[in-house]
Amino acid sequence: MFNILVVDDEPLICKGLSNLLASSGLDIDHIYTANSGFEALDCIRMEEVDLLVTDIQMGAMSGIELMQHAKLAKPWVQTIVISAHETFQYAQMAVRLGAKDYLIKPLNSEQFLDSVRNVLLKMDRPSPELATFMAGLGESFKLEEPLPEYSKVLNALLADPAAVLNDEAGMAKLDELMLEGPYFSVIKIKLPLPDESMGGKNYSSRDRGLLRYGALNIAKELLDQEWSSTAFYSPDEEITIIIQWDEKSYEEAGTGQVGRLDALGRSLHFNVHKFLHLNAVIGISQILKGLSFMEVLNRQASKAILWNKEHSDHYVFYYGDFNWNNYAADPSAEELHTRSNLIVQKAKEYIDENYAQKGLTIHEVAKKNHVSPNYLSYLFKKNTGHNLWEYVIKLRMEDSREMILNTDLRRYEIAERVGYESPEHFSKIFKKYYGISPSELKK
Incomplete structure (x- = not known):
């Protein structure tokens, strides 16, 4: 059953x-409602939401901004956008962020339900190619090497860019793939396919091929929605993805590109686990300008994956999170532990000082610590036992409870002081946290 947020x-x-x-x-299991982007974002952080249905023009946070924040919080949440304006710019931005539909008010009931039905059906099913062998037709399923004529040159580009860039045949292949950039990042997917058992027997060569094919299929389906990319097989049974941006698209997203890559990595892990029941490890490189840096990006993505050995309960790693320049060699377990504690301590200090700030986001806290939101959330939970946003809410609720019991401030004044844009939103969170409303506590 699905949960929907309107x-x-x-x-x-x-x-x-x-x-x-x-x-x-x-x-449908639960239908949640929210009257602002901030309220909706709290719901997405605290509840299991599968589908977001959002208006595009709303007060302080627009539907587009809500989609951006929702992508960072839970990138697998699907979205349908509704709007009173048939504006191409809004529609284009919504589609770029992965919206499944863009509906114009006043809504036609049948059209709206058809749209929701289509999204829910696709959400619960893998792509047709993946479904074919998952349905037990693996023996007759014909596996083909994706882009066979290109995989060799792409892997060569990752190993030795200069050799490919100075080769006419290699450059012709890259031109056919429209690998123009000029900005690039590399993502690697490592499937846990050692000689471990599956159904009482070791993975056969065909089993491994099917699972790898399935992971590639999932990656392509996700990438086709909003990325300019190429996905292919690499040595050591890895799948490699080259992401590219032209000057305009890179500048439009600015510093938010790393957050989007991080969200893509988590979505890849989530969907591979959902459909293939494997905990894929995802390594994400930084973003560099020029094909000549492909070997560097490839090495970064591979090195990021290695951190799964240190954090075996975490699966998505961004190379830039680890501050490699601070160490002469790979940090020891003790150095890693010390740095992790420092990151959490600084994040905690920042939250303690700013929890009452309206519009505070995990992304903002992560930015202050120069790490990705995903990695900060993981470290925070591991070190403190609290989800990061649960800690923000804890501080807000404890502060508001003190004000309710010990001051004559009105509900809207207390809501304002602890960072909520509306007293109704504040009351919802308060009742969920304490089990009673602010007015009931006051009595």
């Missing part, structure tokens, strides 16, 4: 869409 700054629209979904006969 977001609109008009409460009547939220109520109408919720009622429509509740009576639709779709396989």
Whole structure:
């Protein structure tokens, strides 16, 4: 069963869409509603949401900004955008962020439910190619090397860029692939396929090929939505992805590109685990300009994967998180532990000072520590036992409880002081946290 979040700054629209979904006969477990982007983001952080249905123009945080933050929090959440304006720019931005549909108000009930139904159906099923061998047709499924004429030159590019860039035939292949950049990043997917048992027997060569093919299929399906990329097989049974940006698209996203790569990595891990039941390890390089740096990017992605040996319960690693320049050699376990503690300590200090700031995000806290939100969240939970956002809410709730019991401040004033943009949003969080409303506590 699926959980759906409906977001609109008009409460009547939220109520109408919720009622429509509740009576639709779709396989829905919970329907959540929110009247602002901030309220919706808290819901996404705290609840298991599968589908986000959001208006595009809402007060302080637009639907586009909500999608961006939701991608960072839980990149596998799917989105349908609704808007009162048939604006190409909005539609283009929504599609670029992976929106599954863009519907214009006033909504046609049948069209809306069809859109939701289509998204939910696709969400619960792998691609047709992957479904073919998952359905037990593996023996008759014909495995083909993806881009066989290109895989060799792409792997050569990762190993020795100069040799390929100085070779006319190699350059012709790169031109056919439209590998122009000029900005590039490399992502590697490592599947846990050693000589371990599967159904009481070791992985056969064909088993390994099928699982690898399945992972490549999942990667391509995710990448085709919003990335200019090429995915192919690499040595050591890895899958390599080359992401590229032209000058315009790179500048448009600015520093947010690393966050998007991190979200893509988590989405890759999530979907490989969902459909193949494997904990794939994902290594993500930095972003560099020029094909001549492909060997560097390839080495970075491989090195990032190696950190799974230190963090065996974590699966997505960004090379830039580890501050390699601070160490003459790879850091020891003790050095790694010391740095991890320092990152968490600084994040905790920043949150303690800024938890009441409106619009505070995990991305902002991570940026102050020069690490990705994903890695910071992992370290914070590992070191403190709390999810990072749960810690923010804990501070806000404890502070607000003190004010309710010991001051005459009104609800809207308390909400303002602890970082909530509306008293209604504050009350929802307070009741979820303490089990009673602020007014009930006051009495």
